[in-house]
Amino acid sequence: MKLKSSITLEQAAELLDCKYVGNPDHEITGLNEIHVVEPGDIVFVDHPKYYKKALESAATTILIDKEVDCPEGKGLLVSETPFDDFNFLTRQFAPFQKWVGERGSHFKAGKDTIIQPNVTIGHNVTIGDHCIIHSGAVIDDNTIIGNHVIVQSNVVLGSKAFYYKAKPNGRDRMHTCGRVILHDHVEIGAGSTIDAGVTGDTTIGEGTKIDNLVHIGHDTVVGKNCLFAAQVGIAGCVIIEDNVTLWGQVGVTSGITIGEGAVVSGCAGVSKSLAPKKHYFGIPAEDARVKYKELAAIRNLPKIIENL
Numbered sequence: 001m002k003l004k005s006s007i008t009l010e011q012a013a014e015l016l017d018c019k020y021v022g023n024p025d026h027e028i029t030g031l032n033e034i035h036v037v038e039p040g041d042i043v044f045v046d047h048p049k050y051y052k053k054a055l056e057s058a059a060t061t062i063l064i065d066k067e068v069d070c071p072e073g074k075g076l077l078v079s080e081t082p083f084d085d086f087n088f089l090t091r092q093f094a095p096f097q098k099w100v101g102e103r104g105s106h107f108k109a110g111k112d113t114i115i116q117p118n119v120t121i122g123h124n125v126t127i128g129d130h131c132i133i134h135s136g137a138v139i140d141d142n143t144i145i146g147n148h149v150i151v152q153s154n155v156v157l158g159s160k161a162f163y164y165k166a167k168p169n170g171r172d173r174m175h176t177c178g179r180v181i182l183h184d185h186v187e188i189g190a191g192s193t194i195d196a197g198v199t200g201d202t203t204i205g206e207g208t209k210i211d212n213l214v215h216i217g218h219d220t221v222v223g224k225n226c227l228f229a230a231q232v233g234i235a236g237c238v239i240i241e242d243n244v245t246l247w248g249q250v251g252v253t254s255g256i257t258i259g260e261g262a263v264v265s266g267c268a269g270v271s272k273s274l275a276p277k278k279h280y281f282g283i284p285a286e287d288a289r290v291k292y293k294e295l296a297a298i299r300n301l302p303k304i305i306e307n308l
Helices: 011-017 048-055 083-091 288-299 299-306
Strands: 002-008 020-023 027-031 040-047 061-064 075-077 156-159 164-169 168-174 179-182 194-197 199-202 279-281
Touching: 002 011, 011 020, 011 075, 011 083, 027 083, 040 048, 040 083, 048 061, 061 083, 083 168, 156 179, 194 199, 279 288, 288 299
Parallel strands: 027 040, 040 061, 061 075, 156 194, 179 199
Antiparallel strands: 002 027, 020 075, 164 168
């Protein structure tokens, strides 16, 4: 998430009432999670296991729970509760905005776009030309929809990210301030849900077609001309490259990559990154040829045992 106007390290420390290390005039231009940070961003870290990753990331300001050596050109914000303070900053710069009626502020729709009755549209939404948005769809704040896009009934675009921090008294949700972006010629089937990025974007590439009752988690990036059948479930922060096919009820764990042109058969469970241009199935999903041989061997076990 980019800030509308930058702030300094000293100003951020004043907002959070915390100590800072570095040049007080060090510039902060955004806030992001570790996997999407850019120079100018703040990233938070609250576990020693991830200190090195955060300090060596592209982020130039680190919100951290322990004072450590500050890398050259970066700034530290030292806080007892980095998660809470990061949440505070995102709410400060991207606060929740109440909707009034079925259309938010600064809504734009392009030429020959059809929006059916009972569609709810949030703030700062942009819809391109020649689109059809069917009845019952909910398009949350900051969503961007390209041209020639079809959104079927009861789709939710921009639902809040499923991201929680365990606390002694329960779990706190990370404030969602990212977006959903649908590129040109995308189709989203009825009842499907696409979560907004926590601070970045959940992106569906040009020409991708998504069936009914599909869920796509926060910050996932889907490539061009992919095909997802009904009841596919994709966790957050997944990268799916171009021309991937996921058949019905495939489940995909978070933080992995599915390579270009891969095909995953129905009901498979994808628990690790998959190489491009191969066919997979099973739980966990493996090369289909290997899996078929394993199944054939299992079917032959009774005969093998009888002959012992």
